[in-house]
Amino acid sequence: MNRTAPQAAKPRVLAPGVLHAMRRFTSPTIANALEALGVVPSQAVYTNASVRCLFPELGPMVGYACTAVILSARPASNPRRIWRTQYWDHTRNSPEPRVTVMQDLSERPQGAYWGEVNANIYRALGSLGVMTNGTARDVDEVRQVGFHVFCSDVQVSHGFAHLEDFNCPVKLFDVVVHPGALIHADQHGAVVIPSEIASQVVEAAREIEQREKRMIELCKSADFSIEALDKLIPDSY
Known part of the structure; x- marks a missing residue:
């Protein structure tokens, strides 16, 4: 089946310097x-x-x-609904910097889509x-x-892992991610940054960093x- 990617809302692309910051x-x-900008934990952006x-x-x-959807619990339909080259082309033409966000629809992952080969492919894209x-291998x-x-x-095997859809909303780890959403992720997990306040996040983060620095310096003083500590620490701590 020759499928054309559905049109999704274009992301608000920030200046490269903002993303670098x-x-x-x-x-x-x-x-x-x-949270300082009014986003509460119940809004499920973490x-x-x-x-x-x-x-x-x-x-x-x-x-x-x-974004993309995969299935690892059973083989792909014949003919396939989605061809990988379609998603590859979509990825290559998406705004930079780009990250892949992929939901496995399987109740329990039965194979790793991600390994040495796909890491090199998507890096090239x-x-x-x-x-x-889902799962990964070739660590x-x-x-x-x-x-x-x-x-x-x-997971040791790739199983039946295959693409089912792309450029669509996905849900993983209790968060809904729309195409073009801005993601910030590290060893603690990931945050989806709402586009309407993305340009304000860096300054808010700087203010928090400075406030916490003053708290820590006081604790070491x-x-x-x-x-004195109570005066420095906001009610959210």
């Missing part, structure tokens, strides 16, 4: 910045505790989501890494590629007191 911060700091970062040494991954509720080989992997676990 975002990479200076950890994902927890970005999460704190979102992944849950089941996401696994395979390569924390790579630091934060920041980019726009190229300009993707910085992947976030998936040492993928590490050498420098490709970020956020997944549910590792000979002038430490509960009263």
Whole structure:
């Protein structure tokens, strides 16, 4: 079946300098910045505790989501609904920096879509890494590629893993990710940054970083007191 990608809303692409500045911060700091800007945890913009970062040494991954849906529990239909070259072309033509966000529809992953070969393919297509509720393998080989992997676990076989759809909303680790969504992810998990406040996040993160620096300096100081600490710490802590 020759399928054309559906038209999704174009993401608000930020200036490269803003994204570079975002990479200076950890994902927890970005999460704190979102809360300071009025985003509450119940709005589900943070992944849950089941996401696994395979390569924390790579630091934060920041980019726009190229979404896709896979299935690993059973073979692809014949003829296939989606051809991989269609998604490859879509990925290559998506806004940069780009990250792959892939939902496995299987109740329990039965095979790893992500390994040495796909890491090299998607790296060549300009993707910085992947976030998936599916599994991965070839851990040492993928590490050498420098490709970020956020997944549910590792698994020895690729099983039946195949593409089912792309450029559509996906849900993984309790978060809904729309095509083009801005993702910030590190060893703690991932944050989906709402586009309407994305340009304000860096400044909010800087303010939080400075405030926390003052708290920590006080804790290490000979002038430490509960009263002084209470004045520095906001009610959210």
